[in-house]
Amino acid sequence: MKGWEKITLTALALCALLLAGVLVLRASAASGTVHLMAVNDKVLVDLTAENMPTVIGGALYVPYTMLSNRVHGYNLGVNAMYSSSRHTVMVSDGVRGVVFDPQTSTAQDLGGEAMPVRAMVRNSMVFLPIDWLCEYFGTISCSRIRTQYGIVVRVTNGAAVLDDANFVSAADSLLSDSLQRYLSTVDPLSPAVPSAAQPDPSAAPDWAELYLAFRWGEQAGETARLLEERGERALFLFTCGQLREQDGLVRELVGAGHTVGLAVTGDDAADCRAQAEEGGLLLAAIARYPLLVVSADGLDGEGRETLAQEGYVVWAAGSRGEGYSSGAALVRDLDPQQVNLVELSCGPGGAAFARGMLRAMDESGCRAYQFTAASLGPAA
Numbered sequence: 001m002k003g004w005e006k007i008t009l010t011a012l013a014l015c016a017l018l019l020a021g022v023l024v025l026r027a028s029a030a031s032g033t034v035h036l037m038a039v040n041d042k043v044l045v046d047l048t049a050e051n052m053p054t055v056i057g058g059a060l061y062v063p064y065t066m067l068s069n070r071v072h073g074y075n076l077g078v079n080a081m082y083s084s085s086r087h088t089v090m091v092s093d094g095v096r097g098v099v100f101d102p103q104t105s106t107a108q109d110l111g112g113e114a115m116p117v118r119a120m121v122r123n124s125m126v127f128l129p130i131d132w133l134c135e136y137f138g139t140i141s142c143s144r145i146r147t148q149y150g151i152v153v154r155v156t157n158g159a160a161v162l163d164d165a166n167f168v169s170a171a172d173s174l175l176s177d178s179l180q181r182y183l184s185t186v187d188p189l190s191p192a193v194p195s196a197a198q199p200d201p202s203a204a205p206d207w208a209e210l211y212l213a214f215r216w217g218e219q220a221g222e223t224a225r226l227l228e229e230r231g232e233r234a235l236f237l238f239t240c241g242q243l244r245e246q247d248g249l250v251r252e253l254v255g256a257g258h259t260v261g262l263a264v265t266g267d268d269a270a271d272c273r274a275q276a277e278e279g280g281l282l283l284a285a286i287a288r289y290p291l292l293v294v295s296a297d298g299l300d301g302e303g304r305e306t307l308a309q310e311g312y313v314v315w316a317a318g319s320r321g322e323g324y325s326s327g328a329a330l331v332r333d334l335d336p337q338q339v340n341l342v343e344l345s346c347g348p349g350g351a352a353f354a355r356g357m358l359r360a361m362d363e364s365g366c367r368a369y370q371f372t373a374a375s376l377g378p379a380a
Contacts, residue, residue, distance in 0.1 A: 034150030036178050037066055039074055040160040041167060043174040048185040050123040053130075053153045060142070061120055061127035062153060064089045070367055075231065076157050078137050081369055082126065083209055085339045089119060089126050090369060093137050094233050095257030097370065102126055110259075110372040111290065130155065149179040210340045210361075211235070211371040213295070213315055214354075215263065216242045217346030221249055223354045228256055230358055235315060235371040236346075237263040237295050240275055243282045254287040259372050261293035261315060269303035272296050276312060292373035313373045317343035321350075327357025331364060341371075 035053035037044040044066065051063040067080035080091045089100045097110045100119035107115040120127045130142045130153070145152040145164045152175065154164065162170060213235040214223055220236060227234055236253050238260065243250060253260055262279035264272040272294075280291035295315040296304055304314045321344035324330040334340045344354060361367065 034179060034182065035060075036147075036150050036152045036175055036182075037062070038152055038154040038167070038171070039066065039076065040156050041162050041170075042074065043171045043178055045174060045178045045181055047178050047182040049182070050185070051125050052182065054122070054127065056120060056127075059129050060131060060144075060153065062130045062142075062155070064091075064119075064126045064128050066130075066155060067091060067128070067133075076140055076155065076159075077231075078133070078140050078157075079231070079367075080128065081367065083339075083369065085209060089128065091128065091133060092233075092370060093139060094228070094231055096137065097372070098133070098136065099372075100126070100128065110370070111292065112373040147175060149175045209336075209338070210334060210342060210366060210368045212368045213237055213261075213317065213341070213343045213371060214350075215343065215345050215347075216246060217350050218348065219351040220246075220346035221252070222351040223344075223346050224253055224256065224258060226351065226354055226358060227258075230362075232358070232368050233258050233370045234368060235259045235261050235293060237261050237315070238279075239263050239265065240279050240282060243279060243286060247286045250283070250289075251287045254289050259293060259370060260287070260289060261295060262291055263295045263297075264307075265298060267298040267300075267303070269299060269306040272299055272303065272307065273310060276307065276310070293371065315341070315343075315371060317341050319343075321345060321353055321357075327353045327355070328360035331357055331360035331366065334366065 037047060037053060051065065053060060053062045055061070064080040064082060067076060067078055069075045069079050070081070078091060078093045080089055082089050087101075087103055091098050091100070092110070098107050098115055098117075099110070100107045102119045102121045105118045107117050107119065109115055117129050117132050134140050134142050140155055140157050143154050143156070143164055145154060145168055147168055152168065154167065168175070212232075214220060214237065216236065216238045224236070233256070236258055238246065238250065240262070243262075250260055260283065262276060262283075264275040264279070266272055266275075276291065276294050279294075283289045283291045292313055293315055294307055294312045296307060299307070304316070307314055318339075318341040319330070319333070321327070321330060321342070324333070330342065344350060344357075
Protein backbone atom coordinates (compact mmCIF):
# COMPACT_ATOMS: atom_id res chain seq x y z
CA MET A 1 0.00 0.00 0.00
CA LYS A 2 1.33 3.42 -0.93
CA GLY A 3 2.29 5.86 1.80
CA TRP A 4 -0.37 8.42 0.92
CA GLU A 5 -3.04 5.70 1.03
CA LYS A 6 -1.94 4.69 4.52
CA ILE A 7 -2.08 8.31 5.64
CA THR A 8 -5.57 8.74 4.16
CA LEU A 9 -6.91 5.60 5.83
CA THR A 10 -5.34 6.60 9.13
CA ALA A 11 -6.91 10.06 8.87
CA LEU A 12 -10.32 8.59 8.10
CA ALA A 13 -10.06 6.24 11.05
CA LEU A 14 -9.12 9.13 13.32
CA CYS A 15 -12.07 11.15 12.02
CA ALA A 16 -14.41 8.28 12.71
CA LEU A 17 -13.08 7.94 16.24
CA LEU A 18 -13.37 11.69 16.80
CA LEU A 19 -16.95 11.70 15.50
CA ALA A 20 -17.88 8.82 17.78
CA GLY A 21 -16.27 10.65 20.68
CA VAL A 22 -18.21 13.83 19.88
CA LEU A 23 -21.48 11.90 19.83
CA VAL A 24 -20.71 10.27 23.16
CA LEU A 25 -19.66 13.59 24.69
CA ARG A 26 -22.80 15.31 23.44
CA ALA A 27 -24.99 12.55 24.81
CA SER A 28 -23.11 12.52 28.11
CA ALA A 29 -23.25 16.29 28.46
CA ALA A 30 -26.94 16.31 27.77
CA SER A 31 -28.14 13.68 30.20
CA GLY A 32 -25.37 11.41 31.48
CA THR A 33 -27.03 8.33 30.00
CA VAL A 34 -29.17 8.13 26.89
CA HIS A 35 -32.35 6.10 27.32
CA LEU A 36 -33.89 5.09 23.99
CA MET A 37 -37.47 3.80 23.83
CA ALA A 38 -39.13 0.73 22.31
CA VAL A 39 -42.54 -0.89 22.62
CA ASN A 40 -42.81 -4.59 21.77
CA ASP A 41 -40.92 -4.88 18.47
CA LYS A 42 -41.09 -1.18 17.55
CA VAL A 43 -38.39 1.45 18.17
CA LEU A 44 -39.82 4.87 19.02
CA VAL A 45 -37.77 7.26 16.91
CA ASP A 46 -39.38 10.46 18.21
CA LEU A 47 -36.95 10.66 21.14
CA THR A 48 -36.09 14.23 22.19
CA ALA A 49 -34.48 15.96 25.14
CA GLU A 50 -37.99 16.64 26.40
CA ASN A 51 -39.37 13.09 26.38
CA MET A 52 -36.34 10.89 27.05
CA PRO A 53 -36.89 8.43 29.94
CA THR A 54 -35.06 9.42 33.08
CA VAL A 55 -34.13 8.00 36.48
CA ILE A 56 -35.41 9.95 39.49
CA GLY A 57 -34.65 8.80 43.01
CA GLY A 58 -33.59 5.41 41.70
CA ALA A 59 -36.89 4.88 39.82
CA LEU A 60 -37.19 4.87 36.03
CA TYR A 61 -39.76 7.31 34.62
CA VAL A 62 -41.03 7.22 31.02
CA PRO A 63 -43.18 9.79 29.14
CA TYR A 64 -46.88 8.96 29.38
CA THR A 65 -47.01 8.94 25.56
CA MET A 66 -45.01 5.71 25.62
CA LEU A 67 -48.16 3.99 26.91
CA SER A 68 -50.57 5.88 24.63
CA ASN A 69 -52.09 3.81 21.82
CA ARG A 70 -53.44 7.08 20.39
CA VAL A 71 -50.00 8.68 20.01
CA HIS A 72 -48.05 5.75 18.55
CA GLY A 73 -50.77 3.55 17.07
CA TYR A 74 -50.17 0.35 19.04
CA ASN A 75 -52.15 -1.31 21.82
CA LEU A 76 -50.32 -2.64 24.86
CA GLY A 77 -53.57 -3.36 26.65
CA VAL A 78 -52.59 -0.65 29.14
CA ASN A 79 -53.35 2.83 27.81
CA ALA A 80 -52.43 6.31 29.10
CA MET A 81 -54.58 9.36 28.37
CA TYR A 82 -53.90 12.98 29.28
CA SER A 83 -56.77 15.22 30.42
CA SER A 84 -56.16 18.71 29.07
CA SER A 85 -58.86 20.16 31.33
CA ARG A 86 -57.66 18.68 34.62
CA HIS A 87 -53.98 18.22 33.73
CA THR A 88 -54.05 14.63 34.92
CA VAL A 89 -53.04 11.35 33.30
CA MET A 90 -55.18 8.24 33.59
CA VAL A 91 -53.55 4.85 32.96
CA SER A 92 -56.00 1.98 32.59
CA ASP A 93 -56.26 -1.54 31.25
CA GLY A 94 -60.05 -1.25 30.93
CA VAL A 95 -60.67 -2.83 34.31
CA ARG A 96 -58.33 -1.11 36.74
CA GLY A 97 -56.70 2.26 36.50
CA VAL A 98 -54.65 4.97 38.19
CA VAL A 99 -55.12 8.73 37.87
CA PHE A 100 -51.91 10.75 38.30
CA ASP A 101 -52.15 14.43 39.28
CA PRO A 102 -48.71 16.07 38.81
CA GLN A 103 -50.01 19.36 40.24
CA THR A 104 -50.55 17.84 43.67
CA SER A 105 -47.96 15.04 43.33
CA THR A 106 -50.66 12.47 44.09
CA ALA A 107 -52.21 9.40 42.46
CA GLN A 108 -55.36 7.42 43.14
CA ASP A 109 -57.12 4.40 41.72
CA LEU A 110 -60.49 4.59 39.97
CA GLY A 111 -62.27 4.21 43.30
CA GLY A 112 -60.49 7.21 44.75
CA GLU A 113 -58.02 5.30 46.95
CA ALA A 114 -54.59 6.96 47.26
CA MET A 115 -51.70 5.18 45.55
CA PRO A 116 -48.08 5.36 46.82
CA VAL A 117 -46.64 6.85 43.61
CA ARG A 118 -46.53 10.14 41.74
CA ALA A 119 -45.95 11.47 38.25
CA MET A 120 -43.30 14.03 37.34
CA VAL A 121 -43.24 16.79 34.72
CA ARG A 122 -40.33 17.83 32.55
CA ASN A 123 -40.66 20.46 29.83
CA SER A 124 -44.47 20.07 29.81
CA MET A 125 -44.28 16.29 29.41
CA VAL A 126 -45.76 14.06 32.13
CA PHE A 127 -43.51 11.14 33.17
CA LEU A 128 -44.76 7.97 34.86
CA PRO A 129 -43.01 5.35 37.08
CA ILE A 130 -42.92 2.48 34.63
CA ASP A 131 -41.77 -0.34 36.94
CA TRP A 132 -44.54 0.41 39.41
CA LEU A 133 -47.12 0.42 36.60
CA CYS A 134 -45.82 -2.92 35.28
CA GLU A 135 -46.21 -4.44 38.73
CA TYR A 136 -49.65 -2.86 39.27
CA PHE A 137 -51.20 -4.10 36.02
CA GLY A 138 -49.21 -7.31 35.65
CA THR A 139 -49.74 -7.55 31.87
CA ILE A 140 -46.81 -5.39 30.75
CA SER A 141 -43.12 -5.52 31.61
CA CYS A 142 -40.14 -3.23 31.21
CA SER A 143 -36.55 -4.22 30.45
CA ARG A 144 -33.34 -2.22 30.09
CA ILE A 145 -30.98 -3.29 27.33
CA ARG A 146 -27.46 -1.84 27.11
CA THR A 147 -26.38 -1.12 23.53
CA GLN A 148 -23.71 0.93 21.79
CA TYR A 149 -26.32 3.67 21.33
CA GLY A 150 -27.49 3.87 24.92
CA ILE A 151 -29.83 1.98 27.23
CA VAL A 152 -32.97 0.82 25.46
CA VAL A 153 -36.06 1.00 27.67
CA ARG A 154 -38.40 -1.61 26.21
CA VAL A 155 -42.00 -2.04 27.35
CA THR A 156 -43.66 -5.26 26.18
CA ASN A 157 -46.76 -7.38 26.57
CA GLY A 158 -47.62 -10.84 25.28
CA ALA A 159 -47.68 -9.58 21.68
CA ALA A 160 -43.89 -9.09 21.52
CA VAL A 161 -42.27 -11.52 19.05
CA LEU A 162 -38.53 -11.00 19.63
CA ASP A 163 -36.60 -11.44 22.86
CA ASP A 164 -34.39 -8.52 23.93
CA ALA A 165 -31.18 -9.78 22.28
CA ASN A 166 -32.79 -10.50 18.91
CA PHE A 167 -34.77 -7.26 19.05
CA VAL A 168 -31.60 -5.17 19.49
CA SER A 169 -29.92 -7.01 16.63
CA ALA A 170 -32.88 -6.52 14.29
CA ALA A 171 -33.38 -2.86 15.24
CA ASP A 172 -29.74 -1.71 15.04
CA SER A 173 -30.26 0.91 12.32
CA LEU A 174 -33.44 2.25 13.92
CA LEU A 175 -31.72 2.61 17.28
CA SER A 176 -28.92 4.53 15.59
CA ASP A 177 -31.48 6.79 13.91
CA SER A 178 -33.25 7.35 17.21
CA LEU A 179 -30.00 8.41 18.86
CA GLN A 180 -29.18 10.82 16.02
CA ARG A 181 -32.63 12.41 16.27
CA TYR A 182 -32.22 12.76 20.01
CA LEU A 183 -28.79 14.38 19.75
CA SER A 184 -30.14 16.93 17.29
CA THR A 185 -32.53 18.19 19.99
CA VAL A 186 -30.00 18.42 22.83
CA ASP A 187 -28.61 21.60 24.32
CA PRO A 188 -25.72 20.32 26.51
CA LEU A 189 -25.67 23.55 28.53
CA SER A 190 -29.36 23.39 29.47
CA PRO A 191 -30.22 19.95 30.85
CA ALA A 192 -33.92 19.42 31.53
CA VAL A 193 -34.76 19.01 35.20
CA PRO A 194 -37.85 16.99 36.20
CA SER A 195 -40.28 18.67 38.55
CA ALA A 196 -43.83 18.41 39.82
CA ALA A 197 -44.92 21.53 37.92
CA GLN A 198 -48.14 21.80 35.97
CA PRO A 199 -48.02 20.60 32.36
CA ASP A 200 -48.29 23.25 29.68
CA PRO A 201 -51.85 23.17 28.24
CA SER A 202 -50.45 24.14 24.84
CA ALA A 203 -48.71 20.76 24.74
CA ALA A 204 -51.96 18.87 25.25
CA PRO A 205 -53.43 16.55 22.59
CA ASP A 206 -55.73 18.16 20.05
CA TRP A 207 -58.51 15.55 20.13
CA ALA A 208 -61.68 15.86 22.18
CA GLU A 209 -61.77 14.78 25.80
CA LEU A 210 -64.83 12.54 25.96
CA TYR A 211 -66.71 10.74 28.74
CA LEU A 212 -69.63 8.43 27.92
CA ALA A 213 -72.59 7.45 30.06
CA PHE A 214 -75.42 5.07 29.11
CA ARG A 215 -78.91 4.92 30.61
CA TRP A 216 -80.13 1.39 31.08
CA GLY A 217 -82.31 0.00 28.31
CA GLU A 218 -82.97 -3.32 26.59
CA GLN A 219 -79.77 -2.98 24.50
CA ALA A 220 -77.46 -2.19 27.41
CA GLY A 221 -75.72 -5.57 27.28
CA GLU A 222 -75.09 -5.33 23.53
CA THR A 223 -73.82 -1.77 23.91
CA ALA A 224 -71.42 -2.81 26.64
CA ARG A 225 -69.99 -5.56 24.43
CA LEU A 226 -69.44 -3.05 21.60
CA LEU A 227 -67.42 -0.90 23.96
CA GLU A 228 -65.41 -3.83 25.29
CA GLU A 229 -64.50 -5.03 21.79
CA ARG A 230 -62.92 -1.63 21.21
CA GLY A 231 -61.20 -1.58 24.59
CA GLU A 232 -63.52 1.12 25.94
CA ARG A 233 -65.32 1.26 29.28
CA ALA A 234 -68.11 3.65 30.25
CA LEU A 235 -70.56 4.69 32.96
CA PHE A 236 -73.87 2.79 33.08
CA LEU A 237 -76.72 4.35 35.02
CA PHE A 238 -79.58 2.44 36.70
CA THR A 239 -82.43 3.46 38.95
CA CYS A 240 -82.97 1.53 42.18
CA GLY A 241 -85.78 -0.46 40.55
CA GLN A 242 -83.62 -1.31 37.54
CA LEU A 243 -80.80 -2.48 39.81
CA ARG A 244 -83.17 -5.00 41.38
CA GLU A 245 -84.47 -6.21 37.99
CA GLN A 246 -81.08 -6.28 36.21
CA ASP A 247 -78.83 -7.73 38.89
CA GLY A 248 -77.21 -10.19 36.47
CA LEU A 249 -76.33 -7.45 33.98
CA VAL A 250 -75.02 -5.26 36.78
CA ARG A 251 -72.61 -8.01 37.85
CA GLU A 252 -71.48 -8.46 34.24
CA LEU A 253 -70.79 -4.74 33.85
CA VAL A 254 -68.86 -4.57 37.11
CA GLY A 255 -66.86 -7.68 36.16
CA ALA A 256 -65.98 -6.19 32.77
CA GLY A 257 -64.63 -3.02 34.39
CA HIS A 258 -67.40 -0.55 33.60
CA THR A 259 -68.50 2.05 36.13
CA VAL A 260 -72.01 1.50 37.50
CA GLY A 261 -73.85 4.53 38.84
CA LEU A 262 -77.29 5.38 40.16
CA ALA A 263 -79.88 7.54 38.42
CA VAL A 264 -81.86 9.25 41.17
CA THR A 265 -85.21 10.81 40.30
CA GLY A 266 -87.16 13.76 41.63
CA ASP A 267 -86.27 17.33 42.55
CA ASP A 268 -86.01 16.99 46.32
CA ALA A 269 -82.45 16.71 47.64
CA ALA A 270 -83.46 14.74 50.75
CA ASP A 271 -85.40 12.20 48.65
CA CYS A 272 -82.49 11.86 46.19
CA ARG A 273 -80.08 11.33 49.08
CA ALA A 274 -82.34 8.57 50.42
CA GLN A 275 -82.41 6.95 46.95
CA ALA A 276 -78.63 7.10 46.83
CA GLU A 277 -78.37 5.34 50.19
CA GLU A 278 -80.76 2.65 48.97
CA GLY A 279 -78.84 2.26 45.71
CA GLY A 280 -75.59 1.90 47.59
CA LEU A 281 -77.00 -0.96 49.65
CA LEU A 282 -78.36 -2.63 46.50
CA LEU A 283 -75.04 -2.40 44.63
CA ALA A 284 -73.17 -3.76 47.61
CA ALA A 285 -75.55 -6.72 47.85
CA ILE A 286 -75.65 -7.40 44.08
CA ALA A 287 -72.00 -6.99 43.13
CA ARG A 288 -70.08 -5.95 46.26
CA TYR A 289 -69.59 -2.67 44.47
CA PRO A 290 -69.46 0.80 46.08
CA LEU A 291 -71.82 3.48 44.80
CA LEU A 292 -69.70 6.53 44.01
CA VAL A 293 -71.34 8.10 40.93
CA VAL A 294 -74.91 9.38 40.75
CA SER A 295 -76.98 11.24 38.19
CA ALA A 296 -79.63 13.69 39.42
CA ASP A 297 -81.16 15.51 36.49
CA GLY A 298 -84.05 16.87 38.55
CA LEU A 299 -81.88 18.62 41.13
CA ASP A 300 -80.64 22.19 40.88
CA GLY A 301 -77.06 23.17 41.60
CA GLU A 302 -77.66 23.38 45.33
CA GLY A 303 -79.19 19.89 45.38
CA ARG A 304 -76.27 18.41 43.42
CA GLU A 305 -73.88 20.10 45.82
CA THR A 306 -75.71 18.38 48.68
CA LEU A 307 -75.03 15.00 47.07
CA ALA A 308 -71.41 15.95 46.46
CA GLN A 309 -71.00 16.80 50.14
CA GLU A 310 -72.28 13.31 50.92
CA GLY A 311 -69.29 11.94 49.00
CA TYR A 312 -70.90 11.20 45.63
CA VAL A 313 -69.55 12.29 42.26
CA VAL A 314 -72.44 13.81 40.29
CA TRP A 315 -72.70 13.06 36.59
CA ALA A 316 -74.24 15.93 34.59
CA ALA A 317 -74.49 15.34 30.83
CA GLY A 318 -73.44 18.14 28.53
CA SER A 319 -75.13 16.58 25.49
CA ARG A 320 -77.45 13.65 24.81
CA GLY A 321 -77.72 11.24 21.93
CA GLU A 322 -81.34 12.01 21.16
CA GLY A 323 -80.28 15.48 20.02
CA TYR A 324 -78.37 14.04 17.04
CA SER A 325 -79.40 12.22 13.88
CA SER A 326 -76.51 9.73 14.19
CA GLY A 327 -73.54 8.82 16.31
CA ALA A 328 -71.23 10.24 13.64
CA ALA A 329 -73.00 13.61 13.85
CA LEU A 330 -72.45 13.65 17.60
CA VAL A 331 -68.72 12.95 17.21
CA ARG A 332 -68.41 15.78 14.69
CA ASP A 333 -69.92 18.13 17.27
CA LEU A 334 -67.40 17.30 20.04
CA ASP A 335 -65.43 20.30 21.27
CA PRO A 336 -61.67 19.59 21.52
CA GLN A 337 -61.27 22.60 23.82
CA GLN A 338 -63.45 21.30 26.65
CA VAL A 339 -64.60 18.20 28.50
CA ASN A 340 -67.43 16.48 26.61
CA LEU A 341 -69.92 14.65 28.86
CA VAL A 342 -72.17 12.64 26.54
CA GLU A 343 -75.15 10.56 27.64
CA LEU A 344 -76.79 7.93 25.43
CA SER A 345 -79.81 5.68 25.81
CA CYS A 346 -79.64 1.90 25.59
CA GLY A 347 -83.25 1.65 24.45
CA PRO A 348 -84.35 0.52 20.94
CA GLY A 349 -81.78 1.64 18.39
CA GLY A 350 -79.30 2.50 21.12
CA ALA A 351 -76.73 -0.11 20.10
CA ALA A 352 -76.82 0.99 16.45
CA PHE A 353 -76.32 4.62 17.50
CA ALA A 354 -73.40 3.63 19.72
CA ARG A 355 -71.89 1.53 16.93
CA GLY A 356 -71.97 4.51 14.56
CA MET A 357 -70.45 6.73 17.20
CA LEU A 358 -67.62 4.31 17.94
CA ARG A 359 -66.90 3.94 14.22
CA ALA A 360 -66.68 7.73 13.86
CA MET A 361 -64.43 7.89 16.92
CA ASP A 362 -62.08 5.36 15.30
CA GLU A 363 -61.92 7.43 12.14
CA SER A 364 -61.12 10.62 14.04
CA GLY A 365 -58.69 9.01 16.50
CA CYS A 366 -60.92 9.84 19.46
CA ARG A 367 -61.12 7.64 22.56
CA ALA A 368 -63.38 7.83 25.58
CA TYR A 369 -62.16 8.31 29.11
CA GLN A 370 -63.94 6.25 31.75
CA PHE A 371 -66.02 8.35 34.13
CA THR A 372 -65.04 7.32 37.64
CA ALA A 373 -64.91 8.91 41.07
CA ALA A 374 -61.25 9.71 40.50
CA SER A 375 -61.50 10.97 36.92
CA LEU A 376 -63.37 14.24 37.41
CA GLY A 377 -63.09 14.96 41.12
CA PRO A 378 -65.80 15.81 43.65
CA ALA A 379 -68.41 17.09 41.22
CA ALA A 380 -68.99 17.37 37.48
